[in-house]
Amino acid sequence: MNRPIRDPLSTRLHDTLRPLLAATARVVIAVSGGADSLALLHLLLAGTALDRTRLLVVHFDHALRDDSHLDAHFVGEQAEKLGLACRIGRWESPPSGGNLQERARNARLGFLLECARSFGAEAILTGHHRDDQAETFLERLLRGGGVTGLAGMRAERPLGNGIRLLRPLLGMGRAELRDWLTQHGVAWREDPSNTKERYRRNWLRQRLMPLLNEALPNHDLALRLAESAERLAQADTALEWALADYWPRLDARWNQAAGVISLDCRAFTTLPEAMAHRVLTRCHAALTGCAHPPGARAMAQLTRMTHGKGRRWHMHVNGLRIGRSESRIYWQRFVEAPRKSSQGAGEKEMWEMVEFSVWDPYHERGRFTHPDALLPI
Structure with missing residues (x-):
């Protein structure tokens, strides 16, 4: 039986993951139902002889919208159609006070880690892409971030107990991922909270980035910002190396x-x-x-x-x-x-x-x- 040929975008994804994951690794894929995570899921499966029993789709319902259960139902249906195991968690009693978005992220990560441990997975994959990295850079720049903060999201982050968080789409843009989904007839769900400009990240995406792109029409702004984050990540690594060398003197x-x-x-x-x-x-x-x-x-x-x-x-x-x-x-x-x-x-x-x-x-x-x-x- 001939091995299927992958399309270019899927090939880029697998080339990114190959040095990070063993061929027999078990993997958890975080799927929200939005375009980014569905692109990750379908690109991972596109044209490969991947053993699907080693993949687990995980969705966490933050229960912050009245219709959030529809996202969970949608992800479950998608996983079933693709022949993948799926686990869905729900934030039953969101605590009050503090930064709601930060607490929601922590609750989601906790559930992902629990699923990864029980599944025996060595990695959790998320759909963060280049535009997310550019927005993260701008958000932290506005907060006065230093080298570590402006380095943005890392492609690989250890979470402990042999589990790593991997972001294999950081080299791809939002537009090309959505174009790929459209070309392949893959539908996704839009989170209405992403349009609310009271969240700084949404304001950056909907107001500031378009203004900057208009002012600099011949620049791929998201790419330039992501490249700056990568150079700062390299500087951050160099500073950690220097501190490791100096540490005994302390x-x-x-x-x-x-x-x-x-x-x-x-x-x-x-x-x-x-x-x-x-x-x-x-x-x-x-x-x-x-x-x-x-x-x-x-x-x-x-x-x-x-x-x-x-x-x-x-x-x-x-x-x-x-x-x-x-x-x-x-x-x-x-x-x-x-x-x-x-x-x-x-x-x-x-x-x-x-x-x-x-x-x-x-x-x-x-x-x-x-x-x-x-x-x-």
């Missing part, structure tokens, strides 16, 4: 039980500001579990304090006590309101004879007792 020590990380002050203060911010972000994430760094104002204040002449000081940022004690800078979790006295009796007792481990994310270094353990390091 003499980083982490007492997980007490929730304390400390660094050599002199080695830290000799870092360029951008690298120092990376160290701060890493320590903040290690203690709080939050990948988002402290705000710009907190970073600026901390930079002033660390480069000042004071040998003993502390400040409180986002649930952390950050300070200096002689030759070391430390980060410490706290759950009570900050005390007026910076060195109370309870605090001293908490610090006594603490066993530290060298915190090195790149090498295993063993454990030891720090000779200055009586000091709040």
Whole structure:
């Protein structure tokens, strides 16, 4: 039996995925019912001898629209027609307060991860494309994003437990994906919330991008912005490489039980500001579990304090006590309101004879007792 010939767009997709996935890998495909995710699904299946038992279609109903169940029904029908297994989840009790879109994304990712683990999948595929990347770049630029933020979405992102998030359509544009679906007679559903300009992403897509394209008619703006994001991603990787090389000089020590990380002050203060911010972000994430760094104002204040002449000081940022004690800078979790006295009796007792481990994310270094353990390091 002759192997079917793939069309050019499908070939591009499979060429992108080939170095990222083993031929026998199990894969979860996130399908919303919109054009982008359906293009991913059909391009993946187009003209291949793919073992469909290794694919699982997953849809998450956020239940934020009265008719959202119709999207779930549509995805289920599509999966059945294609002979694919399908799982559908629903956000039964969306919590109140906070950023609704962020909470919805987190709920969706949680369900995708649960499905991937139970299916034995090593990757989750999403339909993010080049125009999504351009909009992400602009959105983060307007928020004052740095190198990491402006690097945008990565084509590959580890999620833990051997599962990765893959975005194989980042090199393709929205228009060419929809043209492909139309040419192949594939229908999709439009989410009416995508037209509501109160969401910044929609405003960027419907107002700002058309204005920029009109002002620069001979430029493929989405392509240029996506290329800028890619170059910044390369710069971000280079900075991480440089920090890994410098890390041993920081003499980083982490007492997980007490929730304390400390660094050599002199080695830290000799870092360029951008690298120092990376160290701060890493320590903040290690203690709080939050990948988002402290705000710009907190970073600026901390930079002033660390480069000042004071040998003993502390400040409180986002649930952390950050300070200096002689030759070391430390980060410490706290759950009570900050005390007026910076060195109370309870605090001293908490610090006594603490066993530290060298915190090195790149090498295993063993454990030891720090000779200055009586000091709040």
